[in-house]
Amino acid sequence: MALDSRELRFLSGSFAEFTSHCRFASSSSTIASVLASGAAAAIEYENSFYRVSEDSRRVPPTSQQRQAQPQTQRRNTHTKSSSSSAPGISALPTQPRQGYGPSIQLTEEERALFTLLRQVRSETKLDTTLRVAGGWVRDKLLATPEFQTYHKVLDVGSQRLTSKFQKPSAPSMGRQGTKVLVNTDKDAQPVDIDIALDDMLGREFADRLNEYLSMEGQDTIAVGVVLKNPEKSKHLETATMKVGSFWIDFVNLRAEEYTQASRIPDLMRIGTAAEDAFRRDLTINALFYNVNSGQVEDWTGRGFDDLRKGVVATPLPPLTTLLDDPLRALRSVRFAARLRFTMDDELVAAAKDKSVRNALAQKVSRERVGGELDLMLRSPDPVGAMRLLINLRLIDTVFPIEHYLAPDKTTSTATLFDKGLELLSTSHDHLADCRWSPPLWCKNSRAAFGAVEHRLLQDEEARRLLWYAAFLKPIHDRTPVRQASNPKLTGRKANRSAVAKLLVDKLKRPTRDAEAVERIIKASTDFTQLVNAGCDISATMILLSDVRITYVASCDEFDKSEGLTGSLIGTMNGRLVDSAVEEDPVWQHAMEFRMLCAKPLQRVGPLWRASLFLSISEAMATLEDGFTRLDYTIEGDVFDEILEERRQGVIERYDAFATALQQTGLIGIWDQPPLLDGDTLKTSILKGIPKGPAFRDVMDEQSNWIITHPGADVAALKTHLQETFPEYI
Structure with missing residues (x-):
């Protein structure tokens, strides 16, 4: 009133x-x-x-x-008649x-x-x-x-x-599905x-x-x-x-x-x-x-x-509003995803208009496009946002990947985007399911050498990078790494992947984001190869034999001043193991597992959980694709039941694999310092070691030995290096 x-x-x-x-x-x-x-x-x-x-x-x-x-009498002396300034509105x-x-x-x-x-x-x-x-x-x-x-x-x-x-x-054109990772920070x-x-x-x-x-x-x-x-x-x-x-x-x-x-x-x-x-x-x-x-x-x-x-609509006729500022087409998608609203039918039709796509490509800076995309992936419904971009035919404008495809163009951009959406949806849904029935490795947060562990459900930054990686992985897998046309570019810049170029050059995202997304994608491929090669079976054996590498943080101030944050202790079936001399075949096999898995973990670092989730999701998405290609029809509930059983099989394999990574003390290995620094090696252990590749080979050998002999002392390492490289003594 x-x-x-x-x-x-x-x-x-x-x-x-x-x-x-x-x-x-x-x-x-x-x-x-x-x-x-x-x-x-x-x-x-x-x-x-x-x-x-x-x-x-x-x-x-x-x-x-x-x-x-x-x-209300207007005090504004600067205004004119409103009808001339509001197209489509008579009064x-x-x-x-x-x-x-x-x-x-x-x-x-x-x-x-x-x-x-x-x-x-x-x-x-x-x-x-x-x-x-x-x-x-x-x-x-x-x-x-x-x-x-x-x-x-x-x-x-x-x-x-x-x-x-x-x-x-x-x-x-709006809300799709019921799963959403709700923001728990309600007091913000x-x-x-x-x-x-x-x-x-x-x-x-x-x-x-x-x-x-x-x-x-x-x-x-x-x-x-x-x-x-x-x-x-x-x-x-x-x-x-x-x-x-x-x-x-x-x-x-x-x-x-x-x-x-x-x-x-x-x-x-x-x-x-x-x-x-x-x-x-x-x-x-x-x-x-x-x-x-x-x-x-x-x-x-x-x-x-x-x-x-719960409707996203425009005050003026939608085409007028979108052509006024074409970025509004992306903002509409973002708000639909953030608020879980539907898009007005007239707005949908306008957003599909070719003139809007042209204006978005020509009139709006790539920084603003990349910024809106980033906000979409931070929203409660990144899957819905990407689905809207595809269905509104804006996806090719936001992700101009045509330039990065192989010359034969055997795979269309539409296929790559559809696969990316499927992988993103599978990743998002599986993570949402883990809120209510988390696997063992999601509950644990063991880390060594000062590494800080964050679960994905609480790590908004890692989730955002995971959504990028999931949607872009099909593009990464189908596009070759091309040498830079600029001869002045060297190193990583000269051999950037299509995904890194897309994120940095076309979407103006920070280089650190592009590198993180690429690490997640590459490590997920490594994890997939390891599981498919039988590391899940090795992991089951490790769990049954109760092989454990436990990290004990150092309380000695001298150790801390020397950069030693703690040590590792090995056990198997409850008994202490001296990893420098242990010859039990089960232990040796567990150390081979540790060696294979350490390399991708060292490369991906704290983002290992995102990579593992991506690998699991790709396995489940591939499983579902295989079902749709069957020559016969499986009716309704039977289809769901069989597919669910196979999905649970995939999840159990990866659960065993991930739990074994934690139980063998691999989480945090990216922060493990070497036992011997370069100066000590050259002055007291291998005095004849030359500079260059030979020195790098010695340091690599030290790193590998530390991985397969967790908790062993420096004296054992010195003996091993001198036996391996007698020519440099």
Whole structure:
């Protein structure tokens, strides 16, 4: 229900008293203390406001109530008629749907921040309406009880609505499947807040804020200004400041006018809230939180409904919105994946339009494309995001891999992307299943030599790299490593794989990400080869014989100063083993297993779990592919039952393999220091050793001996090296 004039006068008086109190309290404190000292008073002010507007808590005003509200006189002298700046809209609303303000639970810091902004507005004699725009409003609404009732996500294991192996009957344009790795950090609060201004530029308000702080005897805040760049779809000038713990972007409401032949605005001006809302990418991102009134404003008339129904839609006709900024096609996919929303049918049709693909390729920088892709893979539904890119025909634009394919082109890009999606989906689903029935090696977190172990379910960074690796592995396997055309490039840069080139050159991702993804892919191939060669059988023998290599951390300060973090102790069937002289065939076989598995672990390092998951997932995906190629039909449940049995067989093989890796002390081997450094070797053990390849051979021999003789002492190693290289003594 709209506030009447008496309520508004009451709020005005309360706010005046409140700002006076905060001004007095902050007269000799820092910015942080201004926010802190105002927090308690801010809570009382907000509570008094909420008590007055209690009736508007859950239900926005009806159309009759909105029509009965007085027209708000615009103080903005910069604006023109809205009809010319909003293609497809004949008349923009003069009043928004509003409400839900009291339902939003502000933190004390947020309350104090908004109070400070209102103080600046009042003390510097501004008529500005301050509105929080975009994602902050959307996420705050989704956290309220009213909207949460519409978005109960079924977590893994609570209920399965579709068969694990069921294929979609038609291309999916939204939520697909029921598995999602839910973000457990529910208490995280946004630290980036966008403030939209209706009568000035962002840098002008930033100057007023500093003017107020200076007047109060406070330190001013540095202001960063990001200039507009219409050619790259950057239409707004933004002033950025860090106020307390928040990064605030101040920007004016915008209105644009276009020539018929161009999507670059012919005229930019400060607009009304309605004009700005209709120019935003999505209706759910076009909601405003009016800092002055404490209410949420829905100028498009669709934001509340689309947020409630879980729909990603655009305020204007979709093709207009996407051509305005083609990156919005990718943003639509990202929000569908992040929020688990469906995409509006008209938006789907527009995103498939060839003109959108062309504009995305020509108008949007590769950095922005790569950034959106990275955010998709960080979302709760990376599988749905990649599926949408494929079904919207945007995948070739995001991943331009045509250049990297072999000249004969025996494999199409569509086939590679489909295989990548299947492998990504299998990896994601298997990891989701492990939340509820984790295998033994997922429960254990043993590591040696100071290595830090993180399970994939808690390691967001490793999961993100795993999703890249899973989706791109078919491309890696089918594209040759080509020599660099630039003769100045040497070493790794000269022999980068297609995946590394794609990530660095086309998607502008950090080199460290590309190298990590490549390590995961290569190690997963190594693990697959080891298991297929019978290492799973060796692992079973190791477990049955209870062969264990246990790491004991050093407590001796002298050892630590010498770089020795601990030692290894070997046992078999409960008895101590001296690995330097042990000749039991079972032990010897276990050490051969250790030798074979150590090399890929040394190369992949802490990302070994991601590589192993990728190897398991590829085995399961290949198994399912084999079933679909059978010449006869296996009916329904029988198909599922047989496939599930074989999947469990794959999982058990890898469980034994991975548990044996842990039990033989291989986790952390990438951080194991050599027993003898190069100087010691050359001065007291092998004095005649030459430089170059011979020295490298000796160091490699030392590394191999340490792997197969865990816990053996330096004296045994010296004897071995002298017997192996007598010519250098």
